[in-house]
Amino acid sequence: GNSVTxxxxxxxxxxxxxxxxxxxxxxxxxxxxFWYVQYPGEGLQLLLKATKADDKGSNKGFEATYRKExxxxxxxxxxxxxxxxxxxxxxxxxxxxxxxxxTGTSLTVIP
Amino acid sequence: xxxxxxxxxxxxxxxxxxxxxxxxxxxxHNAMYWYKQSAKKPLELMFVYNFKEQTENNSVPSRFSxxxxxxxxxFLHLHTLQPEDSALYLCASANLAGVTDxxxxxPGTRLTVL
Numbered sequence: 001g002n003s004v005t006x007x008x009x010x011x012x013x014x015x016x017x018x019x020x021x022x023x024x025x026x027x028x029x030x031x032x033x034f035w036y037v038q039y040p041g042e043g044l045q046l047l048l049k050a051t052k053a054d055d056k057g058s059n060k061g062f063e064a065t066y067r068k069e070x071x072x073x074x075x076x077x078x079x080x081x082x083x084x085x086x087x088x089x090x091x092x093x094x095x096x097x098x099x100x101x102x103t104g105t106s107l108t109v110i111p
Numbered sequence: 112x113x114x115x116x117x118x119x120x121x122x123x124x125x126x127x128x129x130x131x132x133x134x135x136x137x138x139x140h141n142a143m144y145w146y147k148q149s150a151k152k153p154l155e156l157m158f159v160y161n162f163k164e165q166t167e168n169n170s171v172p173s174r175f176s177x178x179x180x181x182x183x184x185x186f187l188h189l190h191t192l193q194p195e196d197s198a199l200y201l202c203a204s205a206n207l208a209g210v211t212d213x214x215x216x217x218p219g220t221r222l223t224v225l
Contacts (some may be wrong), residue, residue, distance in 0.1 A: 009188045032212065034214075036216075041217045042218050042219070043117075043201050044216040045205075046213055046214075049213060089154070091214075093214075095213055097142075097212070098167075099152075099156070099214055101154045102153070104154070
């Protein structure tokens with residue numbers, strides 16, 4: 001079946017630290033992969049996506065590479081800011097057109 | 112992307128009330144979704160409509176009743192809810208016809224059942 005597993009939170013970092021949030025997936029075929037971000041009191045917003053193996057999605061300094069060999073799509077940012085504090089969700093769109101979400105990872109960046 | 116709107120943003124209701132949540136998308140998408148987001152729980156998919164036809168109902172109690180009159184509007188009718196139904200209800204839409212399908216979410220309705 002299809003599923004998404006992402007690292008447990010919460011994650012607390014100092015400003016300008018390096019961020020990695022791990023995400024691995026199980027899927028049949030070739031899914032599309034996404035990272036969404038949810039700021040307090042808001043809905044989910046698409047952060048970045050990748051549709052095929054070795055694609056790199058990037059946005060606002062965040063990056064994630066679609067690794068088929070390790071079935072991973074880890075989110076990284078070289079220098080986090082206080083404004084990056086939010087909950088991050090990894091997701092996949094299966095070849096059957098169904099979306100699957102991870103449980104979310106809460107990130108807090110302290111000045 | 113701010114093409115999905117939800118009203119109301121906040122709703123407080125008693126267990127005997129009847130209310131409705133509304134979602135509207137202005138993106139020309141053909142699929143719409145209702146999710147429930149509770150504290151410390153994964154996002155729960157409730158209903159999916161594809162071209163106005165309900166294609167998924169994930170064992171949701173009958174006190175939640177969806178309605179999709181057209182491809183731009185989605186409602187969630189609520190009646191005789193329980194306190195454990197208090198949560199953030201998120202609507203999303205997608206265009207399930209292209210290669211780069213993406214879900215776009217509304218801001219959610221924060222529901223409190225007393």
